[in-house]
Amino acid sequence: MSWAAQEFETLDLGDARLNRRAVLLAEQLACKPGASIPNACRNWSETVAAYRFLDNASVTSQQIMDAHGQASVQRIAQHQVVLCLQDTTELDYNGQQMQGLGPLSYEAQRGMYLHPTYVITPEREPLGITNTWMWAREPKDAQGQRPGVLESSRWVESYERIAEQAAELPQTRHVCISDREGDLMALMVRAHEMGHPADYLVRCKHNRCLPEGGKLWPTMMDSAPLGCVRFEMPAGRGRKARVVKQEVRAQRITLQQKGQAAVEVTCLVASEIDAPEGVQPVVWRLLTNREVG
Missing domain, CATH: 1.10.246 (Serum Albumin; Chain A, Domain 1)
Incomplete structure (x- = not known):
């Protein structure tokens, strides 16, 4: 076979x-x-x-994805930890005679958006796609507003699907990973409401105000570093390869948005020190429900 x-x-x-x-x-x-x-x-x-x-x-795409999803779950169940990567991609069909398309990054472009959850092991072995959200944007109205579903909800709904699967596979820890677009209080609040059946790791985009005063990023940088990490960054996007040394800070923080419940998260910041002159330092800011020792 x-x-x-x-x-x-x-x-x-x-x-x-x-x-x-x-x-x-x-x-x-x-x-x-x-x-x-x-x-x-x-x-x-x-x-x-x-x-x-x-x-x-x-024949529908969902039928095919359901069969692939069942095979993926069997593979996922064999691992102690899996990383569930969610992100959005554009399907550009500009210039083709097709029905059901909508605007892309530019209103004149035509295509669809796809938001999959791609599951891999920590060693980067691919296990499959377990959830997809596909949609076509509606054109903006006369006031410049775009009707239809709130697109940011795809990040929260994808977490919910990951959490449901994690509850069915309690021996496998699921980690939902999102880039900066997924830095949403709604996602963190929903994970808190569900009791965190799946962990999350989000690249931090917003320098939020803290309930006790001050802002998130300066508060993190005022804390003592836990240690240093060093790695070689490859060449790319006009930059030369170089060794990067970062100080690592981690702190348990309470976040709260007006009208929403307060949630406790760990903010982890890795900031480059001794960067070469004229080079922008490499800084990573991450949010997770997990406590970091």
């Missing part, structure tokens, strides 16, 4: 021929992930069959 047949063993599209086509198409696209469908398929008849499969109204 091929890897694709194992992966989609639970797939049921209502027709055995559709199930077989899904497996074959997965194998072909995996062999040439950057290729178009005609280039990935071996001949014209397979290309036509692939387009017919994708155009079949009885």
Whole structure:
């Protein structure tokens, strides 16, 4: 049995021929992930069959993702800790004649947004995608406001799905990881309300006011460093490779937003010291529900 047949063993599209086509198409696209469908398929008849499969109204992406999700959960259950990475990507279909598209970063662009949860081990072994949120933005109205669902809610809902899975797999610790866009009090409050079935680690974007006075980032920098870390930063984006030395600070902090419950978080700051002249120091600010020793 091929890897694709194992992966989609639970797939049921209502027709055995559709199930077989899904497996074959997965194998072909995996062999040439950057290729178009005609280039990935071996001949014209397979290309036509692939387009017919994708155009079949009885085949939905959710059915395929559900089968992949079940296989992913089996892999996740074999590990003590998994990292659940959530982020948003643009699907740019600008210039193509398609229905159901919406604006992207620029109003003139057309496409959709995809917000998946990609699960890996701490050693970076991929385990699968367990949740996806796809939507098309609505155009802005005359007042420049965009109607429709509040897009920031995708971060909170994705945490809820991760937490539900963590409750079903109590032997596996799930860590929800988000970039700066996921630095939302709503996410931290929701995790607190649920009792933290899944941990979270968020890159800190907001220099929040603290209930007892002062602001988060200066308060952190006024605390004594716990120690130092050193690593080699590779070259990229116009920068040269160099060794980075950072002081690490961690402190338990209470955060509260008007009208919301107060939550306790750990703020961890790693700030570069002795950076070369003319180079912006590397500073990481993270928030987590976990206590740091």
